[in-house]
Amino acid sequence: MKKLSLLGATGSIGQQTLDVIQQHREEFSLAAFSAGRNIEETRKIILNFQPELVSVERREDAEKLKAEFPAVTILYGEEGLMEAAVFQSAEILVNAVVGSVGLNPTLQAIEAGKTIAIANKETLVTAGHLVMAAAQRHNVALLPVDSEHSAIFQCLQGEKEKNIERLVLTASGGSFRDRTREDLQHVTVQEALNHPNWSMGAKITIDSATMMNKGLEVIEAHWLFHLPYEQIDVILHRESIIHSMVEFQDSSVIAQLGTPDMRVPIQYALTYPDRLPLPAAQRLNLLEVGQLHFQPVDRERFRMLALAYQAGKAGGTVPTVLNAANEAAVAAFLDGKITFLQIDEMVERALEKHQPLSNPDLETIQQTDKEARNFVHSLL
Numbered sequence: 001m002k003k004l005s006l007l008g009a010t011g012s013i014g015q016q017t018l019d020v021i022q023q024h025r026e027e028f029s030l031a032a033f034s035a036g037r038n039i040e041e042t043r044k045i046i047l048n049f050q051p052e053l054v055s056v057e058r059r060e061d062a063e064k065l066k067a068e069f070p071a072v073t074i075l076y077g078e079e080g081l082m083e084a085a086v087f088q089s090a091e092i093l094v095n096a097v098v099g100s101v102g103l104n105p106t107l108q109a110i111e112a113g114k115t116i117a118i119a120n121k122e123t124l125v126t127a128g129h130l131v132m133a134a135a136q137r138h139n140v141a142l143l144p145v146d147s148e149h150s151a152i153f154q155c156l157q158g159e160k161e162k163n164i165e166r167l168v169l170t171a172s173g174g175s176f177r178d179r180t181r182e183d184l185q186h187v188t189v190q191e192a193l194n195h196p197n198w199s200m201g202a203k204i205t206i207d208s209a210t211m212m213n214k215g216l217e218v219i220e221a222h223w224l225f226h227l228p229y230e231q232i233d234v235i236l237h238r239e240s241i242i243h244s245m246v247e248f249q250d251s252s253v254i255a256q257l258g259t260p261d262m263r264v265p266i267q268y269a270l271t272y273p274d275r276l277p278l279p280a281a282q283r284l285n286l287l288e289v290g291q292l293h294f295q296p297v298d299r300e301r302f303r304m305l306a307l308a309y310q311a312g313k314a315g316g317t318v319p320t321v322l323n324a325a326n327e328a329a330v331a332a333f334l335d336g337k338i339t340f341l342q343i344d345e346m347v348e349r350a351l352e353k354h355q356p357l358s359n360p361d362l363e364t365i366q367q368t369d370k371e372a373r374n375f376v377h378s379l380l
Contacts (some may be wrong), residue, residue: 042061100122
């Protein structure tokens with residue numbers, strides 16, 4: 001039985017990870033997990049999965065849970081998050097937190113020799129050079145959970161890296177894929193959160209609508225699969241049936257298909273290199289789907305994707321600014337402080353202001369992250 005540690009258990013990916021564990025209780029157990037402020041859901045998880053260690057965001061919540069569950073180690077804050085990430089009896093860390101908060105726990109877990117199932121793309125965007133170097137140094141596997149990167153990972157099984165011509169990431173286009181920029185002047189938060197295909201958390205759903213999510217995935221793919229940005233493409237595919245493709249130098253293309261269900265790539269990361277049944281997943285019936293549609297991405301319309309390519313190619317601290325400014329701007333939009341179109345305006349202004357530094361260490365990355373967020377807050 002594999003013992004897991006799960007960061008972000010009450011979020012969208014965390015909840016779907018728990019569903020996978022629930023369906024395979026003979027294969028997996030939850031040794032430790034972290035949660036934010038959703039204490040009611042945290043209680044349910046403790047009762048259902050009987051973990052050894054739990055970390056929450058606030059001290060007062062930790063004190064309440066300690067009184068209720070004296071047999072469980074209850075921690076809180078950043079220290080608790082770290083303890084959950086490196087919990088001794090867990091073999092695999094599933095990093096499902098949202099944002100750059102996932103970086104330090106990932107680095108600590110790599111040093112502790114844990115296999116990393118990475119759903120937290122911001123970790124690689126912010127500090128891909130540090131994470132990949134640490135994984136190589138400690139001989140730790142980084143298994144992708146994002147549907148696109150899982151698809152590429154599956155397509156590459158048994159293949160040689162030297163034979164890859166290009167990677168093709170597919171994008172649904174998000175909640176506003178059929179609207180022009182002019183149509184987006186007065187869209188609401190609720191409209192932006194109405195994704196046509198996937199069930200995701202609020203921040204990722206907004207990123208999907210701006211196409212920043214795909215931009216972050218391009219940078220993540222660069223690090224995971226060791227390819228230059230010129231060999232990573234994005235196309236619009238509204239059905240979200242083909243999750244991504246790999247084209248090889250002999251012109252062959254291998255694609256991974258399936259219904260839009262995040263439990264499938266989550267489970268593959270947990271069972272790799274094996275597979276298990278997933279009874280709850282809907283089977284793909286291409287006869288019912290009938291047609292698949294593809295079109296190029298207009299980078300003037302989806303400005304965030306263009307900014308992500310530019311930041312990725314620039315490297316150094318620039319992707320850190322891209323990610324931090326975006327997180328701050330998306331939070332402001334969700335709070336009703338700015339309009340939808342102001343998200344990419346603020347990110348672009350943060351990138352223009354930044355003086356890039358090459359090959360940054362962890363301290364420099366953290367300082368850059370903080371400065372970018374402060375700059376966006378100053379614009380508010």
